[in-house]
Amino acid sequence: xxxxxxxxxxxxxxxxxxxxxxxxxxxxxxxxxxxxxxxxxxxxxxxxxxxxxxxxxxxxxxxxxxxxxxxxxxxxxxxxxxxxxxxxxxxxxxxxxxxxxxxxxxxxxxxxxxxxxxxxxxxxxxxxxxxxxxxxxxxxxxxxxxxxxxxxxxxxxxxxxxxxxxxxxxxxxxxxxxxxxxxxxxxxxxxxxxxxxxxxxxxxxxxxxxxxxxxxxxxxxxxxxxx
Numbered sequence: 037x038x039x040x041x042x043x044x045x046x047x048x049x050x051x052x053x054x055x056x057x058x059x060x061x062x063x064x065x066x067x068x069x070x071x072x073x074x075x076x077x078x079x080x081x082x083x084x085x086x087x088x089x090x091x092x093x094x095x096x097x098x099x100x101x102x103x104x105x106x107x108x109x110x111x112x113x114x115x116x117x118x119x120x121x122x123x124x125x126x127x128x129x130x131x132x133x134x135x136x137x138x139x140x141x142x143x144x145x146x147x148x149x150x151x152x153x154x155x156x157x158x159x160x161x162x163x164x165x166x167x168x169x170x171x172x173x174x175x176x177x178x179x180x181x182x183x184x185x186x187x188x189x190x191x192x193x194x195x196x197x198x199x200x201x202x203x204x205x206x207x208x209x210x211x212x213x214x215x216x217x218x219x220x221x222x223x224x225x226x227x228x229x230x231x232x233x234x235x236x237x238x239x240x241x242x243x244x245x246x247x248x249x250x251x252x253x254x255x256x257x258x259x260x261x262x263x
Contacts, residue, residue, distance in 0.1 A: 037197070037229060038064040038087065043096035045082055045252075056082040058252040059096070066197070069224040070231045071240040071260075074249035080233040081202055083249070087231060088121055088200045089113040101197075118146065122191030126203035128183045130175040130190075137162070137171040140190045147194060157193060165189045165219070181212025188219060192228065199223065201232040205239055217242050 045057040057079045064070055072080050085091040086098065089105060098105045100120070105113060122143075130139050137158060144154045162168045165185045175183055184204065191199055201220065205213030213236075221242045224230050232243065240246050240260070247257045 037066045037068075037101060038062070038231075039097075039099045040087075041097045043083075043086065043098060044094050045079070045086060045091070046094045056252055057086075060252075060254055062247065062254065064229065064231060066229055067224070067227060068229050068231075069221075069242070069244045071243035071246045072231065072233045072249060073235070073237075073240055073246060076235075078249040079252040080249055082252075084200050084202055084231065084233050087198075088123060089117045118143075119194070120197045122194065122196035122199045124184070124187055124191045124199065124201040124204045126206035128175070128180075128187045128207075130183060130186060132175050135172050135174055136167060136178070136186050139175070139186055140193055143190060143194045161189045161193050179212065180208050181215055184208060184212070184216050185219070188216065188223075192223060197229060199228050199230045201230060203233055203235065205234075205236065213239070 040060055040062045043057055043060040043062075044055070047054045047056055060083065072083065074080055082091065086093055093106055100116065103116070105116075108116070131142070134142070140161060141154055141158050144157060149157070159168075162171055165188065167182060167185050167189065170178060170182060175186070178186065188204075199220075204220065205216050208216065217239050220230060220232070230243075232239070234240055243260050245257065245259055248255050
C-alpha cells in the first residue's frame, strides 16, 4: 500500500538547513496498524504529513498503491488524498460553527455525495461511534473524548483506505484516551489501515508494528507481541 525509499526531508530558513527526515525506508501493508514513536522533534509529524500528502519530500521516493506521489501535481495529490486518506489530530480541528452532524457530513459534501446517501452514512457512523444523542450539539458543548469521537467519525465517513492519527489521545484523560484507542482498534479490525504518531506506550500497544524514530532516522522496528 505504502512504500518509501530513502525518503529525506530538509527545511531551509535563510542560510540554515535542517534535516527533518533522513533516508527513511518504510513499507505499510493494507490492514496494518503502525505506531511511530520517538522523542519530540525527531520527525514523526513530518513523516505523517508526507504520508498524508500534505508536505513534499526533498529526495528519495514515496509510492501510494503503486503510484509515485513525488511526480504528482498538487491537484492530483489533493484528489488522491481526498478519496483515500482520513486524518485525526490531537486538537480535534472541528469547526466550531457547525454541529456534530454537520462536521461529520462535511467530507461527503466535498466529494459530491448526494444528500440522501450523506444522511444514511452520517446516521450510520454516529450510531457506531455512540454519539447519536449529541448530533445537534456544537463542539464547545462536548467533552474532549466526545470531540475526538466526532473527529474520528469525520475522518472515516468517506471510507478511507488509510487513517493517519497524530497524537489522537494527547489532549484526553486516560479514560477517554482508552475509549478512542479502542475505537481505532475496532476500525483497524474492520479493515482500515492506520498509521499513528504517539508518545504513549499504552497507545502504541494497540498497534501491530512499532517504528522508532530518532533524529529523523528509523533506528528500529518491531512487531507488537501484545497484539
